[in-house]
Amino acid sequence: xxRRSRLFSLSALTRxxxxxxxxxxxxxKPVRPKAPAKLRVVSPKAPSVTRTKPSVGKPTPASGExxxxxxxxxAGARRYQLYxxxxxxxxxxxxxxxxVMLHGCGQTGxxxxxxxxxxxxxxxxxxxxxxxxxxxxxxxxxxWNWFERRNGKAEAEAATLLAAVDLIxxxxxxxxxxxxxAGLSAGASMAVxxxxxxxxxxxxxxxxxxxxxxxxxxxxxxxxxxxxxREAQLPDTFSEGAAPVALPPLLVLHGDADGVVSxxxxxxxxxxxxxxxxxxxxxIRTLQRGQRHxxxxxxxxxxxxxxxxLREVAGLAHAWSGGTAHLSFSDPAGPDASALVWAFVxxxxxxx
Numbered sequence: 001x002x003r004r005s006r007l008f009s010l011s012a013l014t015r016x017x018x019x020x021x022x023x024x025x026x027x028x029k030p031v032r033p034k035a036p037a038k039l040r041v042v043s044p045k046a047p048s049v050t051r052t053k054p055s056v057g058k059p060t061p062a063s064g065e066x067x068x069x070x071x072x073x074x075a076g077a078r079r080y081q082l083y084x085x086x087x088x089x090x091x092x093x094x095x096x097x098x099x100v101m102l103h104g105c106g107q108t109g110x111x112x113x114x115x116x117x118x119x120x121x122x123x124x125x126x127x128x129x130x131x132x133x134x135x136x137x138x139x140x141x142x143x144w145n146w147f148e149r150r151n152g153k154a155e156a157e158a159a160t161l162l163a164a165v166d167l168i169x170x171x172x173x174x175x176x177x178x179x180x181x182a183g184l185s186a187g188a189s190m191a192v193x194x195x196x197x198x199x200x201x202x203x204x205x206x207x208x209x210x211x212x213x214x215x216x217x218x219x220x221x222x223x224x225x226x227x228x229x230r231e232a233q234l235p236d237t238f239s240e241g242a243a244p245v246a247l248p249p250l251l252v253l254h255g256d257a258d259g260v261v262s263x264x265x266x267x268x269x270x271x272x273x274x275x276x277x278x279x280x281x282x283x284i285r286t287l288q289r290g291q292r293h294x295x296x297x298x299x300x301x302x303x304x305x306x307x308x309x310l311r312e313v314a315g316l317a318h319a320w321s322g323g324t325a326h327l328s329f330s331d332p333a334g335p336d337a338s339a340l341v342w343a344f345v346x347x348x349x350x351x352x
Contacts, residue, residue, distance in 0.1 A: 065084040097178040115320045181205050196234055227262050
């Protein structure tokens, strides 16, 4: 693991960026009761540390198995937890889809699992969910370093996350032709960075409240990018001289009341991705289910196929839409983002 001195910039701008993130985490933290909600982690080799967050009216976790492990890569080792649905009776030679879920700043993989309840969908639809974990030595606030492109840390982390996928595939029945990646906030930007850098490895990508990863190249510029004050850009291809590969379909989810990452980033990313795929925008529709927040939907199509879907949620702040109540970075009044992500991803899996 690189020394701490190499992982952090000591500039005043970087320190200000970190203070802003910490202040945001304090401001959005809900009141928590004393009793913690616990999820059991099962490791076949050695016990792992379970970190939990208490919650009011704690959700019942989906039954199934949690496997903990460590994946080495160019950015150093990263821990992960893999959710395996219960009662899987695999046919001979059968392999399962994999969804990679990347947490945001101030979160852990287990936090995102609790907020999104993606494991319940995994149990219902028979897919595996991988929750990689950012090391606090790599980023003090647990953010994926999607913005550290100038020094190469962003690309190194993306490569390490891909190494985690390959490690899981060697140990579990993963169909590498049906892998998708999704994330929240910093995890959303890292998800897009992975899909842009390794488009042949992912069937789909979902960005919830993120920034196009080419928009910033350092911690200082990341703040301006998050506030929508920089021109949105996609990153350059990781391997120079390689033959171009079409980007995978992209789902963009964002709240128009997000005070941390400007909603301007959502439309900007969708337009860039659609432009790279030669897709055109259809008519804007407004959808609302019951009393949930309404959302503006724009679909970009090419050849009759939707390759980019933009969903801007009215009244949603910097939180997982439709998430578990009383947890940080979660708004239960929004449309169910997990269901939207899975529906979008499943359509791409069906084409394989």
